[in-house]
Amino acid sequence: MKENIRKEFKNHFGCEGTLYASAGRINLIGEHTDYNGGFVFPGAIDKVIMAEIRPNDSDKVRVYSIDIDDYVEFGLNEEDAPKQQWARYIFGICREIIKRGGVVKGFDAVFAGNVPLGAGLSSSAALESCFAFALNDLFNNNAIDKFELARIGQSTEHNYCGVNCGIMDQFASVFGKKGNLMRLDCRSMEFEYFPFNPQGYKLVLVDSVVKHELVDSPYNKRRQSCERVAKHLGVETLRDATKEALEAAKSEISEEDYSRAKFVIEEKERVLDVCDALNRGDYETVGQLMYATHTGLSKDYEVSCVELDFLNDIAKECGVTGSRIMGGGFGGCTINLVADDKYDNFISEAVKRFNEKYGHEPKIYDVVISDGAHKITE
Numbered sequence: 001m002k003e004n005i006r007k008e009f010k011n012h013f014g015c016e017g018t019l020y021a022s023a024g025r026i027n028l029i030g031e032h033t034d035y036n037g038g039f040v041f042p043g044a045i046d047k048v049i050m051a052e053i054r055p056n057d058s059d060k061v062r063v064y065s066i067d068i069d070d071y072v073e074f075g076l077n078e079e080d081a082p083k084q085q086w087a088r089y090i091f092g093i094c095r096e097i098i099k100r101g102g103v104v105k106g107f108d109a110v111f112a113g114n115v116p117l118g119a120g121l122s123s124s125a126a127l128e129s130c131f132a133f134a135l136n137d138l139f140n141n142n143a144i145d146k147f148e149l150a151r152i153g154q155s156t157e158h159n160y161c162g163v164n165c166g167i168m169d170q171f172a173s174v175f176g177k178k179g180n181l182m183r184l185d186c187r188s189m190e191f192e193y194f195p196f197n198p199q200g201y202k203l204v205l206v207d208s209v210v211k212h213e214l215v216d217s218p219y220n221k222r223r224q225s226c227e228r229v230a231k232h233l234g235v236e237t238l239r240d241a242t243k244e245a246l247e248a249a250k251s252e253i254s255e256e257d258y259s260r261a262k263f264v265i266e267e268k269e270r271v272l273d274v275c276d277a278l279n280r281g282d283y284e285t286v287g288q289l290m291y292a293t294h295t296g297l298s299k300d301y302e303v304s305c306v307e308l309d310f311l312n313d314i315a316k317e318c319g320v321t322g323s324r325i326m327g328g329g330f331g332g333c334t335i336n337l338v339a340d341d342k343y344d345n346f347i348s349e350a351v352k353r354f355n356e357k358y359g360h361e362p363k364i365y366d367v368v369i370s371d372g373a374h375k376i377t378e
């Protein structure tokens with residue numbers, strides 16, 4: 001990928017720039033908790049967006065996307081927003097830095113990536129974090145702190161891409177550290193690195209390669225449900241809501257809002273329970289909690305789909321320790337904690353049976369927990 005980017009940069013701009021990369025992410029547990037002030041437990045992975053960038057002494061940004069084979073030029077004022085969705089991510093990053101008083105001048109860039117799109121691995125956060133990190137380095141002397149870089153990515157999603165996401169994906173992409181998961185408290189923004197190397201187990205993603213485009217932005221609707229319930233219970237976010245308070249209010253809110261809030265309140269506890277279990281080396285408990293998350297995401301939060309429920313069932317039948325849908329939902333991957341001796345059978349069964357039922361094979365990605373945003377120096 002690096003060589004290809006270098007070659008294309010030279011072709012387009014006739015010189016050399018600096019290379020930067022940022023990663024996609026997994027999340028062991030803690031789904032849809034970030035925008036509710038709860039806990040998440042993500043890590044960056046070895047799938048990245050990489051960009052070569054060089055200031056060009058103009059007020060124009062010129063970018064070529066190798067994977068989409070598309071070239072865009074835009075200015076840095078609000079009215080210059082490009083139409084192409086992929087370019088809006090980069091435009092959004094520039095604008096959000098400028099809005100915060102940071103500096104962005106014209107630059108040339110070529111980028112490519114190997115984060116699968118639509119798989120729930122947050123290719124968009126990888127793109128945002130790569131450019132936010134690079135523009136901080138090139139124009140701001142790295143004066144913008146890393147949390148702000150993550151927020152710049154999040155605001156880009158809110159203001160330029162229509163997704164009212166939480167902070168998890170951008171946080172993971174910016175702060176990721178090789179071999180470590182991170183437990184982030186999304187209310188206080190305190191976090192802790194957790195070395196993750198489960199002896200005798202593997203983490204593997206099974207990508208359904210299914211993306212259900214649902215109308216009316218179902219992600220934003222889930223968030224609205226949570227906010228309605230929090231307001232009703234008189235708390236700032238569901239992080240501060242209890243099961244008892246929710247039960248007491250059950251008849252006053254819609255059934256749907258009740259189910260959404262029930263999942264979130266249970267999920268925030270599960271993250272803490274997983275951390276305790278990991279500290280004891282108790283992977284069986286970690287796995288059971290992952291299955292519980294899947295059930296909640298499927299039945300209460302309703303962000304699963306038949307294909308992912310099917311993969312979850314296969315995992316159970318193959319004796320996989322833990323399995324669940326990962327990320328925002330409505331398609332994408334399951335994340336699976338598999339004992340070494342069950343791995344081969346699980347993968348071959350999942351591939352065979354999924355293909356028989358849905359007519360295409362799922363993709364398999366072994367998880368390698370890696371570094372987040374960085375400059376490539378060699």
Ligand code: GAF
Pocket residue numbers: 030031032033034035122165166167168169327328329
């Ligand atoms: C998506 C969002 F971008 C995250 O903020 C998070 O809410 C996640 O869905 C669900 O946990 O990836």
